[in-house]
Amino acid sequence: MAILGQLAFTGLAIGGVYALIALGIVLIYRATNVVNFAQGEFCMLGAYALVFISQGARVDYFLAAAVALVLMAVLGLLFALGLYYPLRNRSFLPVIIATIGASIMFQNGALAVFGPSPEKLRPVIEAGPTGGVMLGGVFFDYQYVVILGVTLVLVVTQYAFFEYTLLGKKMQATSQDKDMARLLGIPVTLMIALTFVYSTVLGGLAGMLVAPIYFVTHKMGAVLGLKAFAVTIAGGFGDVRGAIAGGLALGVIETFGAAYVSVVYKDAFAFLLLILFLLFRPQGIFGEKVAEKA
Amino acid sequence: MKGSVQRLAGLLAGITAVAAGALPTAAQPKGTPVKIGQIVSITGEGAESGQYMRWGAELAVEQANSAGGIKGRPVQLVFEDDKTTNPGAVAALQRLLEDREIAGVLGPIRSTQIQALLPTVNEAGLPVMIGGSNYGLTHSGSRWVFRTRPHDGFSARVIAKFAVDDLKFKKIAVIHSTDAFGSGGRDLVVQELTKLGRPPVLVQGYNNGEKDFTAVLTAVRQSGADGLITYMTFSTDVGIMAKQIKQLGIKAAWLGSPSITAIDGRKLAGDALYGTYGVTDFHADASPKSREFAAAYRAKHGSTPDLYAASSYDAMLVLAEAMRRAPDLRPDSIRTAILGIQNFWGAEYVYNFDDNGDGLDHYHIVRNENDAIKLFKTIRVPRS
């Protein structure tokens, strides 16, 4: 019983990580129809930013985190202007490749600057020798609890923002029809820039939260990004609920799959499921079938 | 008190420097350099350890030159980046081979890269010093590879023997990475354990870069293992697993492959690795020669050397020694000379080359005592 509990908690927790990263991907996609293959690298860069700041000077953790997030915001702005903006009218393929190119640049840039040795980050809650608490035979890592909590708060906040604030509605309008939004006086470029900034900050935050568990290396974003991407699709592109549900599901499936099927083929197994999901329910978990007008 | 010691040291250093400069230059080698190529990771994942390997080889070159070089000629090291990939290693070797004057090569430490190189090495017919521990590397019929680390056949035997006889493991779980190193190690250690009458109760693989060992550790717990034997390639993974072992409260003693002693893993795992045992082919306290090497290395770079630096140092050391002993620098002469090296101390341990090109047959057992890696015991394995 304890084993099931442990697998369930760990699965949900890892799923929370995927969901958190998927949130950023979904946002950018909703606003720009662009799938950002560099989202995982935003996580990695956020973690490195925090490492850099908090190790360079003896700074309070939370202050350092805030500064790191500001840096990520700046990066998001540069990304929007330098990469997305020039390609905004092209088809999706060049954009995908450009974001892949950006991801290669970021990964290797981080390697060149910080070196290949992994870095350590302290967890948000520093308590106890193990960083968590053992309840009923199940170990609850505080950091995972924080991740799940943050994801929940972000999802609720985001939902409220998009549904109930004017700015949120403007951003939704931009994502559905840029030209019409422009005609209505919505500053489209600003909206898109805001979306990228928020998404980058979200990615950086995810990286900072994940780093104490996974350690910071230049490759940490690669697999995370890929899985979060898969989750976004399984959840139905552009659907936040789907991304969250998909993320949690993937985490649980993976963990149970590793325990009961094969540790070694765990990734292959997860991706195979994704293929099947895409084939038989491409509209995602919550999506509706949309018929195209000829 | 401190100030005066410092001043004294400075004075002595100054005198030594002047003296060295004033010494007759007969000891300084001159003439066309003897070029040795080194295939090393300058970029890619292996960049960090690649740097240590460079430093190790460079130190050996410096020492060789201050001892008169090879047959009066200075030794010159030429690097090529293998990018930590197989095709990169092959390309690096080929670039080195373009320079006809390269007399020998210091090869990579990763077994998979060495395997990729073998066809080219055999074609080129040049002595290549290797550091990979995969058993098959010296048993694939090549005449040109010479190993300055003990291979995994030995590590497996040492691990198995120590685990059963000394640590008294009863139920053993073998955790291994799925790459060449991990799978090869697993096969050999399972074989040895079975010979000793203690076949493992669990053999579990995982992929390099795994972030969560819950499933693996759950299996460990369920197997009731009281001892863990691991062949893990990357010390980052060691660090993560160590943390989780502590968190999940798994009580099993741990004897691991060299990555368990590496500084990255210890930095990440903190006290979760205290009390664990590891096997490694290099420890600074193992012999007078290793102490000497560690001191020189520390003096130059300010840090303790690891097995990457040591094996690379020895590779250069052995090669230079063989070139000194050989009548000329033709590949066959160098080869004969290397194989003739017996009872020769290097930073790793004592070298006795056999016909396959294996020079070492030892492993050190070390223990992580509050983050200091202490030498516990050195075991030599009789060659079969």
Place this chain on the structure above:
Amino acid sequence: MGRGRPGAAAIALGLPLVIALPLAVTTRYGTNLLILAAALSISTLGLTVLLGYAGQISLAQATFFGIGAYAVALGTSRGGMDWWLALPLGLGAATAAGVVLGMTTLKLGGHYLAMVTICFQIIFSQIATNWVAVTGGPDGISGIRRPRFFIPLDTAQQYAWFALGALFLVGVGVWFLRDSALGRSMRAVRDNELAAEALGVDSLRVKVTAFALSAAIAALGGALYASGFRYISPDSFGLDQSIEVLAMALAGGADAVPGSIVGGFLLTFLPEWLRDLKRIYLVVYGAVIILVILFMPEGLWGWARLVGRRLARPRPLPPARRPLAVGGRGEAGETILALENLGKHFGGLKAVDGVDFAVRRGEVHALIGPNGSGKTTCINLISGLYRPSFGRIRFLGREVAGMRPNRIARRGMARTFQNIRLFRDLSVWENVLVGAQRALGGEAAVRERAAAAIEFVGLEGQAAERARNLPYGTQKLVEIARALAGTPELLLLDEPGAGLNQSEKQELVDLLKRLRAHGLTMLLVEHDMSLVTQLSEAITVLNFGKKISEGKPDDVLADPVVVEAYLGNRDAALGLAREHA
């Protein structure tokens, strides 16, 4: 029709280059790079077919490369097989895998397809790494032998000739594919899949074929790679390598053979040239990819071709020997299309709700009604773009409701679209050729029909123009020519007059009258009543998805029900009706 000078020049240069390069490169290391570049360029040529021609994205190219490599490796080193036997086995396995992947396009495209190919690639990497018994696991496979050939292939230089020669042959093959019927169909699917389907192209089969071909080509590249380096391990066949090949295709220019080869060579040699930058060279590599995407969207070769195109003069169209055969076989007056209680509901919206009418051979039948009455939905149902919710459609005696559009098209139906759906990157000539492929006959017959159709609409002068460069009215004519080229029995026209000015409309009317005079049966959806009255013998009127009137034009247009439907006011309607009568 020529393809311009730059391409032909590249081919002519190809063979001498194959011979000269291994001689020019004197270092062993450089020769090995040539072999690597050749193998990777072949893989990239696979992407030319899949991405460049058929417009399907794939991040799994390294998988097929790997299958070819492992087949040859396992075959020659473990199985003791002859290379020439191991190779076809590898090609076959890769083709089968390509078909499997291609079948997923039945349901997916765009980002989804990209994701599926990524998953496929990762699964392959995991299997290659972990199925140690078969693949040797991370240790890989060594001792791979080289093929026996007319010349020995033992030295690097000899093998480089072999590899470059293979590259040349594949390049020529892919080059010729572009202008073949299959190549045209692929490009049509890429530009506008819906229109291609409606013109008789079996888009699923085309996509699967593209995947299969690209997989086989990549496998050949992998086989050459394996024998070239005599050792393979799984880390050469992962997602990173797939991305690399895709970058090669895009940097060089995905839809052209010389482009892929340029891209392949450039991105193989570039890391070596950048080697001196040491730690940051990969950063520069990533930056180069981005810069090429930003500033050279069609790749290096595309840019070269643009320059070349300005210099080349288009060759004139060869004249058709026979005029277009318009009008079908069979007796005038027989019913060739009949709708029985046809309906289509979209969720709660009843777009078409139980419509019956029939079209007789040789007549021009108009389908009219206010906006939203279901006219276009009807056309889409008839041509197979939608599946009916209920009801039947009989065309030439066969039940076609729910049949795939390309099958209906090949039975003799053709259509134009309300929003023009031309293949924008194809020329007028190529657009019409695709339409001509629908009917039977070999390539010569196809070309005859296409030429005749173009002459019929009077567009000989613009045959070489890219469709996207034409003015709106001309594009409409091209659509009609494209539909006619397949000598259909029934032509569906969806608002052909929309967006045309008066003189253009008159030209259209004249054209359609000529078609009528030749006996072609047409079903016409239109808003412009003068067009309707000039052309049609029978009218069916829809409103809210139901038929409200039917009959000869004068009767129907005087029908107060019809007038009310358009004007919405009963008294005004009656007034108008009295005026009209």
